[in-house]
Amino acid sequence: MAAAAAAAPVPEAWPELELAERERRRELLLTGPGLEQRVRAAGGRLPPRLFTLPLLHYLEVSGCGSLREPGPGLAQGLPQLHSLVLRRNALGPGLSPELGPLPALRVLDLSGNALEALPPGQGLGPAEPPGLPQLQSLNLSGNRLRELPADLARCAPRLQTLNLTGNRLDSFPAALFRPGALPLLSELAAADNCLRELSPDIAHLASLKTLDLSNNQLSEVPAELADCPKLKEVNFRGNKLTDRRLEKMVRGCQTRSILEYLRAGGRGGGRGGGKAHGPEKEEARRRRRERRRRESGEAEDEEVGDAGRMLLRVLHVSESPAPLTVRVSPTVRDVRPFIVGAIVRGLDLQTGNALRRLLTSQTKLHEELCEKRTAATIATHDLRAVRGPLLYDTRPPQDLKIVPLGRREVKAKDLVRQLQLEAEEHRKQKKRQNVSGLHRYLHLLDGKESYPCLVDADGDVISFPPITNSEKTKIKKTTSDLFLEVTSATSLQICKEIMDALVLKMAEISKYTLENKEDGSVSDTEADALSGQLPEPSANASADKAGNASLVVEQVRVVDEEGHLRVVYPSKTDLGFAAPHVTVIR
Template sequence: MAAAVVAEAPEPWPEVDLVEREQRRELLLTGPALEERVRAAGGRLPPRVFSLPLLHSLEVCGCASLREPGPGLARGLPRLRSLVLRGNALGPALSPELGPLPALRVLDLSGNALEELPPGRGLGPAEPPALPQLQSLNLSANRLRALPTELARCAPRLQTLNVARNRLRALPAELFALQLLSELAAADNELQELSPAVAGLPALKTLDLANNQLSEIPGELADCPKLKEINFKGNKLKDKRLEKMVNGCQPKSILEYLRVGGRGKGRGKTDGSEKEESRKKKRERKQKKESGEGEEEEVEEVNKLLIRILHVSENPTSMTVKVNPVVKDVRPYIVCAVVKGMNLKPGNALKRFLSMQTKLHEDICEKRTAATIATHDLKLIKGPLVYGAQSPQELKIVPLGRKEIKAKDLVRQLQLEAEEQRKQKKRQNVSGLHRYLHLLDGKENYPCLVDADNVVISFPPITNSEKTKIKTTTSDLFLEVTSATSLQICKDIMDTLILKMAELNKFTLENKEEQSLSDTEADGVSGPFNLQSNQNAEKDGSPPLIVEQVRVVDMEGSLKVLYPSKTDLDITASHITIIR
């Protein structure tokens, strides 16, 4: 007698069930449980997802098993406006099944493993355009070596393009035909030139080409009528004066320099006339110096970003972090540092600092899925610190902007708030801390950083404590970066964080912002910064930011991590000097 064949039950997809049953327009798929379900579906999304004709927003994040969206994406979702497939494993090529999507406005494929975008129906020539309404395209943090030449034809209404942190060697000339493009981010690639055709972008407001291999900046860039923000730091420009301006001046000054015929302009003067003018300027500078008028130019020469590393051997009171082995299966990696000399008091300095941290969380931290940053007022911490894990019922913290609460109750409170947000906005996406709750799914214990008074100062990846909150009077900070996946990711993000802090400090100093009158905490500047130090800095250049090494050890005291080590903060950009 033949054995009966029992069909396997399909993998459950409760999120899809809910969207289908309540006819919702947003679908969010994320969390540890997603991995197994996508793996069971062959590295794709289930076909049911593409039978939701009312769907406006589809977001699938942080799934290492997702290698392609799956067939039927374009055919089944004619009203889709936002498609976010961030932090998955898409690649090496994007499936041609992506497109056409006639209603799509936002496409985010960042943080994947894409090496190419095939011309096909998705991002190639099509009649009508494959993505006629697309306004924002994020391809950052992939492995792309080239962009399709058909991109402008495919998405003629594109306004924001982010291709940072890839391996691009050139931008296609066709890209400069996008009449509505206002933001172009292509930092951290291998670009060797910027085409003069950039002048064909009449709506361009922001251009970021930092950390590439550019040797010149075309003068035609000054012909972009709306350009306000530019970043060419980390490029080795032939015009050394222009390079210094790039590293220290406002965009308006750089564009004016290009406009009047600086050597980076790429048009006008011959090599001979350039050399003669260079000699003439040197003579003029010498004469000014002898007459005492050259002081301002000297400031430009020395006003670089200075970062001084203070070693453990030089600082007997250096902070130490002990790691409890219970955190191994929860969130095992942590890197810490102390930074002294921040000036957060004037104007909007604190606001810019917090905005910078938020942007890092969104970008290189991949919405906290790769790592989480926490910053504390060093003076409010008592060491040594212990990094460990506690049960949700035991862990207590005073979250930012809230009263003391157990982690279990905080998570429940945030879940209720998230549900209320969804009801009020009639959508599945939420904002604030609520976006990160899924990162705790399946965790029996939660990670935490505790000081010597047994006060929990950090609960990654959700929040840090109100008790160590950064204020305008804060000048000395304790920094932590934690990750569930990689120690190197922690170090890379800490490098970036410290560099950004140095840049912010220099910006605050150079712009001489007035102290905010609404600051009720203004009881005198904490740390080495005040009006007199600012005046001295104008003469001597920006004072260095001090970075103190922090040791991370096991419970027996054996060294696990020392940051920054000799190989950390290995920055070769011309506008930065590291004093070791």
């Protein structure tokens, strides 16, 4: 008996689950070297106890080579889940049981697994009623998928971003492009697959803005692609197109030129075989495009006079006397890989309550578009204190040093520990479970062996996303020029969309300040209390002779270690918002 008792397996401990249950946490991250052994002991599944935490909004389990399936109980046990990140595991060949229904899920990341198919019962969820009715972002990149579920659009009808890069797909299901199937889909990435054809029905994606089908086996591009009313960026490089002229254009021309060529009847495939359409067909196509614009809410409003508009003048890198560059280290790939930067000059946030309005707007962006910083994080800096070029890198917690806003220099690991203690004390004082301020984002670093950071030319860390900025680049009331950064572990497109929203908000606040002079302003001390991470801009806006308020948005280049361009913001496809009182001058 004693020997048998001694030989009995000891249940694996899950202290993270105990802590999450005790503190009624809404976010949980499981990663690190000890995770693989515990999951293996659980049969290659997540522990059943995890599915007894119904308050969870965010769950991430990453880098676990022994995780083959989530396990039963996820859908029933986590009904409030907003974000589910299961990347770089060993999920596959299917999902058993299927994930859904998850009625509140908005972000699903299954990238870097071993998924081969997602058939009914072993996929994302049921189609009727929709298993993922609120899903906005789906990342299936880096798997082994040979086909997509035919009912994907019915399962996730509100999908906005779909990443299929690096699979083995040879076609899209016809139902994906059925009229009205995915009315909100704005980004479709399916590079590095085996796609042989693209259906003309892709024109039914009324909200499509970005299409990446590079490095496939396409021989033709349907002319109907030019009918997508919002399409601004396409990538067909690495395909063997039969139309030699189009082949050259996709390697070196802008999207507008490619679409105009297709619209004029170029031999991209489909209508006309290279012959120009007659006036009747061209007029019919024009009417179709107008109808789609109306259906997608993009019908042009009546022209608004230029007087009283806010002017955003884009300053290109080639026009800047001292352009700012951000170099990205390859080590950020597995931590927080995406970053977009921009410079805004000429803000007046010293007058009235403009500073408070901006801080409130940034907080709202963090809560909503940034999904409480789980999707992305905003940081703003006083440009005068920023010494470029900048390096976006990672460092171990014990090596990363920063002077946080309102604090002395500290190592990242000690700062996180201090904030955890403050959060616990805050809970006790307020006698409630939730915490406020940047304490709410500490869970995003749980289990990370390295932390992301932005380093200036002096070697000083000026940003530690998603936690804090540095006191060195803190924005004061006298600040007029700002460096903005948006980082994300999810998507480059999310970074761009949030940067668009931030710049638009700055423009609106600056215009309001110019037109409504107010008394009173926010002090630097008050700004610290309001901002948490986000510092506060302020300074002197300008107006042209016609009375239009004006800001300058200067491009910032993000390059890789060899100096190759990764992204520049704002590009020609950015700042495309339809704001009636804002005009972008490029």
